[in-house]
Amino acid sequence: MIVIPHNHNPALAELTMTASQDLQLQIEGDIAIVRLNRAAKRNALSDGLVLAVRHAFENLPSTVRAAVLDGAGEHFCAGLDLSELKERDAGAGLQHSRMWHAALEEVQYGPVPVVAALHGAVVGGGLELAAACHIRVADATTFYALPEGTRGIFVGGGGAVRIPRLIGAARMADMMLTGRVYQAEEGERAGFAQYLVPAGQALERALEIAKRVAQNAPLTNYALMHALPRIAEQPADQGFLTEALMSAIAQSAPEAKQRVRDFLEGRAAKVKA
Ligand code: 1HE
Numbered sequence: 001m002i003v004i005p006h007n008h009n010p011a012l013a014e015l016t017m018t019a020s021q022d023l024q025l026q027i028e029g030d031i032a033i034v035r036l037n038r039a040a041k042r043n044a045l046s047d048g049l050v051l052a053v054r055h056a057f058e059n060l061p062s063t064v065r066a067a068v069l070d071g072a073g074e075h076f077c078a079g080l081d082l083s084e085l086k087e088r089d090a091g092a093g094l095q096h097s098r099m100w101h102a103a104l105e106e107v108q109y110g111p112v113p114v115v116a117a118l119h120g121a122v123v124g125g126g127l128e129l130a131a132a133c134h135i136r137v138a139d140a141t142t143f144y145a146l147p148e149g150t151r152g153i154f155v156g157g158g159g160a161v162r163i164p165r166l167i168g169a170a171r172m173a174d175m176m177l178t179g180r181v182y183q184a185e186e187g188e189r190a191g192f193a194q195y196l197v198p199a200g201q202a203l204e205r206a207l208e209i210a211k212r213v214a215q216n217a218p219l220t221n222y223a224l225m226h227a228l229p230r231i232a233e234q235p236a237d238q239g240f241l242t243e244a245l246m247s248a249i250a251q252s253a254p255e256a257k258q259r260v261r262d263f264l265e266g267r268a269a270k271v272k273a
Contacts, residue, residue, distance in 0.1 A: 023052040024072075030065040030214045031207065032056075032112070039073025044081040045125050047099070053129070054103035057110040065214035065221075068206045069107070069133055070117035071126075079124025079147070080157075097156035100125070104132040104158050108229075113213050113221055117206035118142045118193060128157035130192075131166055134225060135209060138193035139202040142184040149176035167191045217255045 022038040034056050036043035045053075060067065071077050088096060107114055107129070116133035123145040130136055146163075148155055155163070155176075163172045167190045174180055188196040197205045213221065227246040231239040250256060262268040 022046070022049045023056060025056050027061060027064065028207075029211075030063055031210045032060050032064045032067040033207075034067055034069045036069075036071040036077055039071075039075075041081065042075045042078035042121060043071040043073065043126070044078045044083075045129070046081040046084055047096075049081070050100055050103045054106045057106040057114075060111055062111075064112055065218070066112050066210040067114045068117055068203065068210050069114055069129075070203050070206065071119070073120075074141075075120030075126075076116075076118045076122045076142070077126025077129060078121050079126045079128075082151070085153075093156075100128070100157035104129060107132040108134075108162075109226060113210075113225055115206040115210045115213070117202040119199070119202050121145075122192070124148055124155075125157045125159075127163065127192075128155060128159035131159060131162035135195070135206075135213075136193040137195040137197060137202050137206045137209065138184050138188060139197050140184050140199045142187060142193070142202075144175075144182040144187045144192050145179065146172065146175045147179065150179045217250070217253060217259065219250045219253045219256070223250050 022036070024033075024035040024037045026033040026035070034053070036045075036049065036053075038044065038046075038049065043049075057067070113135070114133040115135045115137060116130045118130060118136055118138040119141050120143070122130050122138075122142055124147055127144055127146060146155065146159070154160075159172075171190060175182075182190055182192065184193075184196060187193060195205060195209070223246045227242060231242050231246075234242060259268065
């Protein structure tokens, strides 16, 4: 295990140093495994841990082509560290939420696709973090909840934007209004995860998927991470134009030409049913 180095910003450095034991970065070939490592507190996201997540994704080695995000212990993540939830005025609350946004943007719009390996509790800010990843693999122990509603607060880590895009605003409102918990199978049907695997197999499957993703042309992965979600937000006529621009750029790369040649000359795999 390599523990991430502290940040160059002294204020952030202090927090990330405190949290550096709580986040581990392991590099296996071209895959980075980023692990929330605070099992005693169910990987609750302290401010320092949120900043450490940001730092880790901002500073991935350039050799990394895909990442896996998982959590140590019985649960992926219990959300915001409630012990830090103190009286904040509106301005401080705004800045706190924006700090989460900046960190989770680094996961979503960072350098490489991120596969979340989920198990146990994926709740509150833990679900917000999972929603910032590009692919979610859940094992049979996974459950999803947004206890913010029952704690008298609201989501603040981008969940109001990202979670409705996975499961729809009506389901999210129901979860927050009623405290409803989705178990793994129902959760996969609702759209929380794209893959459902037996208990204890999420990390292994996530790694397999990350290795597969890492083989894509970097420009294709870039287009899927950075262009696709924006195109999906654009009015259709603008989306069509952005798609055409991205498509033209991707197909012009020498690697794309080579891959197409490989198929036409029988060297590349066919699509298998
Ligand atoms: C925590 C936290 C936490 C556990 N902050 N310390 N999130 C929640 O409302 C979820 C709160 N947590 C739980 O419901 C449960 O802990 C779990 C279902 C996740 C796990 O249950 P269990 O029985 O395995 O563990 P536990 O005994 O409840 O917790 C073990 C320890 O972790 C215990 O501390 P200890 O010192 O007594 O051992 C807990 O206090 C601690 N712990 N979860 C702080 N969340 C950007 S805004 C996002 C807003 C939110 O995320 S709100 C939702 C917060």
